[in-house]
Amino acid sequence: MSLRAETPAPPGTRVHRFTPAERWVHRATAALMGVCVVTAAVLYIPQLAVLVGRRELVVRVHECAGLALPAPVLLGLVSRAFRADLRFLNRFGPHDRVWLRAALRRDRRHGSRPAGKFNAGQKVYAAWIAGATLVMLGTGLMMWFTRLTPLMWRTSATFVHDWLALTIGVVLAGHIGMALGDPEARRGLRTGTVSEQWANREHPLWRP
Incomplete structure (x- = not known):
């Protein structure tokens, strides 16, 4: 009887997905x-406010982070690959409608969710979070610079800002949950490459 160990299978082919700038x-x-x-x-x-304290500092950090939020995207426009990704995200095709219908039916059969580099769910999320960020930035500025707008505008801005913030928190939790359920997608954002098998299964219309 041979005790020789079996030769391990070679690792799967990796395909390039994201550049350092995109990551x-x-x-x-x-x-x-x-x-x-x-x-x-x-x-x-x-309860958190009492635990942390230093409310004025927390407010300033919140304001600065909010103002800086669009900066990475604006700086990323220097990258040709990032601009190409934005074009992909902004284009909806017939296959995206098929993907959305399959997602609503919870259909996970092979081939039921055709997708290019980004699937329809990712496109919807990107569009929604971009719009929500702009609304949060606008309403936040109205709340910050109180002398620029009438009281009614500031009151409305506060209402929109607070409730949209809660909605963003829920949507982000869902986004993180989806990411936790897909280790290969996370690896793509961490290293820039994904397995060819994953790409063919999750994004069959994508041609790297």
Whole structure:
């Protein structure tokens, strides 16, 4: 009987998905968004406010992080690859409607969710979070510079800012949950490459 160990299978082929610039934009945006969410929680949850204290400092950190939130995306426009990603995210095709219908039916069969580099869910999320960020920035500025707008505008801005912040928190929790359930997608954002098998399964219309 031979005791020779079996030769391990060669690792799967890796395909390039994100450049360093694209990964930097995602990480910087995520960090700033995280600061905004955490500081907002400290400002609005009494128990956290008492625990942390230093409310004035928390307010300033929240304001600075909010103002800086668009910066990574704006700086990322220097990258040709990032601009190409934005074009992909802004284009909806017939396959995206098929993907959304399959997602609503919870259909996970092979081939039921055709997708290019980004699937329809990622496109919807990117569009929504971009719009929500702009609304939060605008309403936040109205709340910060109180002398620039009438009281009614500031009151409305506060209402929109608070409730949209809560909605963003819920959506971000879902986004993080989806990421935790897909280690290969996280690896792509961490290293820039994904396995060819994953790419063919999750993004069959994508041609790296």
